Amino acid sequence: MTPSPCLIPKGPFSLAETLDSGQVFHFTEGHGEWVGAWDHQLLVLHQSLSGVEVRVGDPEAAAHFLALDHDLDRLYATWPTDPLSVGALAQCRGIRILRQPLWECTATFITSAQKQVAHIRAISLALRTRHGRMVGLWDAQPIHAYPSPALLATLPESELRAVGLGYRAPLLLAAARAFAEDQIDTRIILNGTKEEALAECLKIPGVGVKVANCILLFAVGRMDAIPIDVWIRRVLEQYRPQGRQRTTGAEAFLRGKFGPHAGYVQQYLYHYLRKTFGRRGAWEAFKLGHGNPRRAPSRRNRSITEPT
DNA sequence: TTCCAGGCTGCCT
DNA sequence: AGGCAGCCTGGA
Numbered sequence: 001m002t003p004s005p006c007l008i009p010k011g012p013f014s015l016a017e018t019l020d021s022g023q024v025f026h027f028t029e030g031h032g033e034w035v036g037a038w039d040h041q042l043l044v045l046h047q048s049l050s051g052v053e054v055r056v057g058d059p060e061a062a063a064h065f066l067a068l069d070h071d072l073d074r075l076y077a078t079w080p081t082d083p084l085s086v087g088a089l090a091q092c093r094g095i096r097i098l099r100q101p102l103w104e105c106t107a108t109f110i111t112s113a114q115k116q117v118a119h120i121r122a123i124s125l126a127l128r129t130r131h132g133r134m135v136g137l138w139d140a141q142p143i144h145a146y147p148s149p150a151l152l153a154t155l156p157e158s159e160l161r162a163v164g165l166g167y168r169a170p171l172l173l174a175a176a177r178a179f180a181e182d183q184i185d186t187r188i189i190l191n192g193t194k195e196e197a198l199a200e201c202l203k204i205p206g207v208g209v210k211v212a213n214c215i216l217l218f219a220v221g222r223m224d225a226i227p228i229d230v231w232i233r234r235v236l237e238q239y240r241p242q243g244r245q246r247t248t249g250a251e252a253f254l255r256g257k258f259g260p261h262a263g264y265v266q267q268y269l270y271h272y273l274r275k276t277f278g279r280r281g282a283w284e285a286f287k288l289g290h291g292n293p294r295r296a297p298s299r300r301n302r303s304i305t306e307p308t
Numbered sequence: 309t310t311c312c313a314g315g316c317t318g319c320c321t
Numbered sequence: 322a323g324g325c326a327g328c329c330t331g332g333a
Contacts, residue, residue: 022314113315119331120314166329171316208316229314270314280311280333313332320325 004046004053007063011072014094015047018066021271022117023098023218025108025124026146035138037128038065039101040145042136056138067096067221080258084235085265088272097267098218102186103179104146105219110172110206111165117274119164126163131155149179171206178204190220197222223263226254231273232266234283 019027019034027036033055034045043065044056054062063069072094079089111127112120124146131151132144152160153176160169178184188200197220201212209228216225226232228250236250239257258265277283 109314110316112313114313114328115315115330116313116332122331161329164330167327168316168329206316210315214314227314230312231314274314311333313330315328317327318325321323 004055005059006048006050007052007054007059007066007068009051009066009068009072009096010070011074011076012094013047013052013066013068013072013096015045015052015066017092017095017271018098021092021095021267022274023267024100025117025121026128030139035143037132037135037143037145038062039104040133040135042138042143044138056136065099067099070096072096075261075264078259078261080265082239082257084238084269084272085258087276088265088268091272091275092268095268095271097221097223097264099221100219101146102189102215102219103149106179106201106204106207106211106215107146107149107152107172107175109211109214109218110175110204111168113168113206113211123164127152130163149176152176153180168206174205175207189215194222194224217263217267223261224255226251226258226262226266228254229270231270234273235269238287 015034016029019029019036024036027034029035032046034043036043038057038061041058041061042056043054043062045062045066046053046055052062052066052068076089076093079085108120108124111123115123128144128146129142131147133147134142135145136143153173155173157169157173160172165172184204185200189197192200194216197216198209198212201207201215202209207215211227213225213227216222217227228236232254233250236253240253254266255262273283277286
């Protein structure tokens, strides 16, 4: 048996952390091998001491997908120096922003609204298994691609609700239809200016500002895109407790604070905070100890910090 | 059991 | 412009 091609990343790389950092939701691990699909291609990857072994799949496609060309040492040289960003870098060193296919990235993040990662993963795998094209077998298990827009558009809403999509079912259907009927100009999303691309993303049903930025960061590779989710909003509360958290001003603030590769900082912070404070109440406890108490807790959380 | 999770949409001021 | 309720489901 010929040895697998070995890819050498530019700077640090952690395959496991990258594939498990909330960018993609369908890769599975067994015996040190990560198995999944990139578009319609089976990928089996293993991290060795010298690099990344591509045991199944096109090495060039794998290197592109894993963004092994991103010069992380150079990126770390200009990393923000505030305590949270430094802590995030210490824990997430080697995580890369992947280059995902546009449609499956879009569809996956439409289904992610108000869902925990475990559930997003379950939905993603169910959609692939039930409706995606099989791209190969690994360890006697079939691996599936994400179903195409044209195929998803033909499914009844009840079928999407059956995999647990809930109110997101009609949104995903409408998005699939919009893609299948060429109502979305993907050239603008991929090659337009930031503003043009964002506006085109917002035409997609079920896509708001947060998901649009996920698309720009994880599929288009725009490192200046900053998805602001609940975790990043918590970071904002620490940095500017008197400011508004929901407006576009928040994004401008983060861009100024995190620099041109703000998307990378965002991803590290997201992963770091979720892993460190993901337990119920852990973030509230952290804030009581170290955080800034000036801002009153939101109505949503009030019962936690102010028991009646 | 209750709470809340990587939001979007439509409607309100 | 910005705030808010409602929406489905399942994990902790």
